[in-house]
Amino acid sequence: xxxxxxxxxxxxxxxxxxxxxxxxxxxxxxxxxARGEVGISVGTAHYFGDLNPEGRxxxxxxxxxxxxxxxxxxxxxxxxxxxxxxxAADDQDNTNPAYKQRQLNFTNNLLxxxxxxxxxxxxxxxxxxxxxxxxxxxVGIGGIYxxxxxxxxxxxxxxxxxxxxxxxxxxxxxxxxxxxxxxxxFPLSVGIKQALSEKLSLFAELGYRFTRSDYLDDVxxxxxxxxAFAPGNYKGSASQAAAALSLQDRHKGGSPRERGWQRGNSxxxxxxxxxxxxxxxxxxxxxxxxxx
Numbered sequence: 001x002x003x004x005x006x007x008x009x010x011x012x013x014x015x016x017x018x019x020x021x022x023x024x025x026x027x028x029x030x031x032x033x034a035r036g037e038v039g040i041s042v043g044t045a046h047y048f049g050d051l052n053p054e055g056r057x058x059x060x061x062x063x064x065x066x067x068x069x070x071x072x073x074x075x076x077x078x079x080x081x082x083x084x085x086x087x088a089a090d091d092q093d094n095t096n097p098a099y100k101q102r103q104l105n106f107t108n109n110l111l112x113x114x115x116x117x118x119x120x121x122x123x124x125x126x127x128x129x130x131x132x133x134x135x136x137x138x139v140g141i142g143g144i145y146x147x148x149x150x151x152x153x154x155x156x157x158x159x160x161x162x163x164x165x166x167x168x169x170x171x172x173x174x175x176x177x178x179x180x181x182x183x184x185x186f187p188l189s190v191g192i193k194q195a196l197s198e199k200l201s202l203f204a205e206l207g208y209r210f211t212r213s214d215y216l217d218d219v220x221x222x223x224x225x226x227x228a229f230a231p232g233n234y235k236g237s238a239s240q241a242a243a244a245l246s247l248q249d250r251h252k253g254g255s256p257r258e259r260g261w262q263r264g265n266s267x268x269x270x271x272x273x274x275x276x277x278x279x280x281x282x283x284x285x286x287x288x289x290x291x292x
Contacts, residue, residue, distance in 0.1 A: 035070070036069060036070045036071060036282075037068075037069050037201070037280045037282045037283065038066070038067070038280065038281050038283075039066065039201075039280030039281070040064075040066050040278050040279060040280075041065045041066075041067075041203075041205065041276040041278030042062075042063070042064045042276060043063055043064075043274060043275045043276030043277060044060050044274070044275045044276075045060075045061040045062055045063040045085045045086055045087055045272060045273070045274055046060065046061070046272060046274075046275075047087040047088070047216070047217070047270070047272050048270065048271045048272060048273070049214070049217045049219070049268075049270035050214075050217055050219040050220065050270075051089035051090070051094075051104060051105070052089050052094075054094075054096075057273075058093075059089075059093060061088055062086050063083055063084060063085045063276060064084050064276075065083035065084065065112075065274075065276065066081075067081045067082070068080050069280075074131075075120045075123065075124070076117070076118070076119055076120075077117070077118045077119075078117055079115070079116050079138070080113075080114075081112070081114045081116060081140070081187070082112065082113055083110075083111075083112040083114075083274065084109070084110070084111060084112075085109070085111075085144075085272060086107075086108075086109055086110075087107070087108045087216065087217075087272055088106065088107040089106060089217060090104075090105035091104050092105070101251050102250070102251060102263075103250040103251050103252070104217075104219060104250055105150055106148045106149070106150050106160065106218055106219075107148070107149055108147065108148045108149070108217070109147070110144045110146055110216075110272075111145040112143075112144045112185060112209070113142050113143055113144075114140045114141065114142025114143070114185060114187050115140050115142060116138040116139060116140025116187055116189070118138040119136060119138070120134040120135075120136045120193075121134055121135045121136060121137075122134035124193065124195075126195035126197070126198050126200075126201060127195065127197060127198030127199075132194060132195035133194050133195070135190070135191070135192050135193075136190070136191055136192070136193060137190050137191075138187070138188075138189040138190075138191075138207075139186075139187070139188050140187045141184070141186055141187075142184070142186075143182055143183065143184055143185060144182070144183055144184075144185045144209075144211065145181055145182055146181055146183060146215070146216055147159060147161065147181055148160045148161065148215070148216060148217060150247060152243060152246060152247065153246070158243050158247060160218035160247065161179065161181065161215070162240070163236070163240045163241075163243045163247065164176065164178075164236070164244055165224075165244050166220065166221055166222070166248065166263065167225075167248075169234060169236050169240075169244070170228035170233050170234050170235070171233050171235065172225070172227050172228045172233050172259070174224040174228055174259070175221035175222045175224075175266070176222075176224060177215075179213060179215040183211055183212050184212040185209050185210070185211050185212075186209070186210040186211075187207055187208075187209055188207065188209075189206065189208075190206050190207075191203055191205035192204055193280075195282075198282070199281055199283070200279060200281060200282070201279070201280045202277075203277070203278055203279075203280060204277045205274075205275075205278075206273070206274070207273070207274040207276070208271065208272075208274075209271055209272050209273070209274070210269070210271055211270055211272075213269060213270055214264070214266055214268070214269050214270055216270040216272075217264075217270060219263060219264035220263075220265075220266045221263060221266045222259070222260050222261060222262055222263050223248060223257040223259060223260070223261045223262075223263050224259055225257075225258055225260075226245065226256050227259070228259070229241045229242075229244050229245040229248075248263075
């Protein structure tokens with residue numbers, strides 16, 4: 001009996017040592033968790049609105065961004081995004097004769113700030129084998145600074161919001177609405193992320209931006225007509241009135257477009273699409289085991 005009890009004690013001790021060693025290795029294997037990350041990205045930008053009613057992906061423009069993300073765990077995070085987005089469109093690029101004859105164009109350099117919640121579909125633990133890749137989705141809310149502009153026939157840059165091409169600064173009846181440089185944006189993004197090491201990750205992201213504005217391109221409703229920019233009707237300088245008159249209707253030949261003729265589609269808000277790739281740097285550790 002003494003020998004049996006001694007054998008059992010040694011067996012239990014050996015099993016305990018093996019179990020503790022296994023748990024220690026398992027805990028060490030799972031001990032790293034990124035607490036946050038910062039990232040940079042570059043890519044393309046695609047505008048959708050009254051000067052691209054068919055939703056074409058060309059011409060291609062550009063974007064760049066930075067972000068900071070705080071992880072709550074290996075699946076859920078919250079991030080702050082800042083993006084620079086260059087958008088432009090020209091009726092001359094449209095194959096539809098009606099739009100081509102309208103001859104409007106714009107350029108807009110957007111500054112976007114947003115807050116998003118993100119969700120990793122897989123347990124993402126950079127540096128741990130089998131947990132270095134995940135698809136993810138993010139949804140959020142934010143704001144953009146927008147200032148559409150164009151160039152007149154003499155090559156002079158004109159800030160379109162400041163002249164009111166749809167009669168915004170006229171006392172005559174018109175459908176154009178005054179709009180601010182600032183508007184809300186609702187980002188929806190999907191992407192994939194691959195850890196290159198414990199600290200570095202490579203990602204690719206597709207992000208669609210819904211906005212509350214129909215004036216990213218300065219086109220929304222109807223023509224205000226010639227009288228809207230006549231002295232006494234236009235609430236601005238003579239030079240602004242002249243610019244607004246020439247830019248509200250740029251088609252060549254024929255009679256000027258009358259007040260109330262369709263200029264844009266006010267029922268659909270403008271939007272844009274970003275396709276970006278980038279690098280992120282992970283930092284922070286949690287010394288407790290992760291839950292798989």
